[in-house]
Amino acid sequence: MFRLDRQDAGLLVFVAVITLFAPILLNPFAEGSAMAQFNAGYPDLMQRFVIFAIFAIGFNILFGLTGYLSFGHAAFLGIGSYSAVWMFKLLSMNVIPAVLFSVIVAGVFSLVIGYVCLRRSGIYFSILTLAFAQMSFSLAYSVLTPITNGETGLQLSLSDPRVLDGKTTTGALPETNLFGVAMNDTLSVEALGRVWQFSAGYYFCAVLMLIAFYISIRIFRSPFGMMLRAVKSNQQRMRFTGLNTRPYALAAFVISGMYAGLAGGLMAAMDPLAGADRMQWTASGEVVLMTILGGAGTLLGPILGSGFIKYFENIFSKINDTILHQWFAFLPDGLENFVVAVIYPFVGKGWLLTLGMLFMLVVIFLPGGLIEGAQRLRKLFARTPTGAADRRAPASKPAE
């Protein structure tokens, strides 16, 4: 299928099914029930899942394959957002030109930044990318205020020219749309006694994420992908095999920059404003965490990692002390207060503490990320069945 082998095609179908049915799968608990707060199926969060998945898939092409650890990829995310909002202001509220423009602009920036940063490798490369990203962040706040609107962030306004569809604007700010379908449109379907919401914006992002994932599979299986893994493994041997390593690393850098630009463009398409804080180093660090947590260099890892982090960010940060007290109300008062006091620092605003500990556990015990964990589990459970199959194999031979 699509020039993929069976295993990869299976993986793509698996991810496609999960993403397309996410509005149902992520809403297992009925509305109004005590567990409803663990539902993650509302549009805003699901959009974040797939957008950050795109970001992480692209980052993985650079970091997972070539081993170059960039600490500045949020710069391309921010650049993508600014480009998209400018398209909304100047051209049209249609998301297609905005997303295309954000990918192109991010690609151009990553070409320039990558060309400079890739003159060094290892920690020096990481520091250079970090420096570039922080520089972009500061510039967006200061000198570039006419373009970025500084601290307020770039927003739509009624006086925007919007060459293609500006005339139709009346009164209120227009909405981003895909040929007339507004991104914040939701289709409500009643079934099984529940109301299921299907957001147009989510499906737009999800389709782009599936395309991005498909391209990343193709890159992983291509001669180019193999060269990138060779760059990670041994640059000396690369050079003495007649291959200049830098163009390969630069191509990977630009591709991952374009993925980041796409993610940034989509963020703006879902909510048309762009702020400099999207470029801050914490955002760059987040995508590093997602990739490593999921499994760097694996196909599914970055998607898993981004979903995991965004889900738990949402869930853990929602739990406040009132909810904790409700949970432990069955305990005697003193004990209840004690348990709540112990758990409290790890939830709500303190959820980053939980994330930090999870990250440490993964790096120490599962260096291959969650994917490695899944593989170990599968081996554990598959041991007996495969053993049985092996024993059965000789017996079935005469039948052939």
Next chain:
Amino acid sequence: MGILEVKDVSKRFGGLRALSDVNLSIAEGALHAIIGPNGAGKSTLLNVLVGKLLPDTGSVTFAGQSVLGRQPHQINQMGIARVFQTPEIFGALTVLENVLIPCFAKRDGAYRLHALEAVRDETAINAQAEAMLVDVNMQDKRHMLAGSLSRGDKRRLEMAMCLVQEPRLLLLDEPTAGMARADTNNTIDLLKQIKATRPVTMVIIEHDMHVVFSLAERITVMAQGTPLVEDIPARIKGNPKVQEAYLGTAHA
């Protein structure tokens, strides 16, 4: 006129004269060994040949073209391959992939972006790589990670990676360094087999006299940064100058 011509090459590191007025001519198709005691300048010479070091004076030409000032990957594209003292292979890739990479490099020469083609669809290149693995008797290990091979197998793989590019000149830097006797003998047999079946010129830098005298057709003895004698192996053994270089004047 040999395929590789080194003329009046000198190289200084601060006050140390690593190479002084080296003149060397390697005949096409020869298996030429360069030997000498520690500090004789063998490795410096090799690094000059592959573009890692630029000499202070002199010229190095390969098949009529100067190699000086070129990047290592450009020198490789001229047809010079190198085997390192510690095998330089892609440890995180499988044995087959290790051989596929030089095949792709040879096909494309300079840089090409084949980002959306599949490796397994390149039938001709896969066949070429598989055939090379059969040649070095590693076809059973093709799906193993190269990093998990034994020292001898790593060396074998590295040679396969060099040979699959069909280089005109193969430079070997102490190919048996740190190997057990059995692995050393295997490597000698492999080199003999390569010599017998392929038209490649080989320059081998070696410490181990057993290896040198069982392989080389011509030997250059270096001492203190300059070639002392060049001759066929039989006459090198008895040469008093060589004994002096290795054992010191007192014994001569």
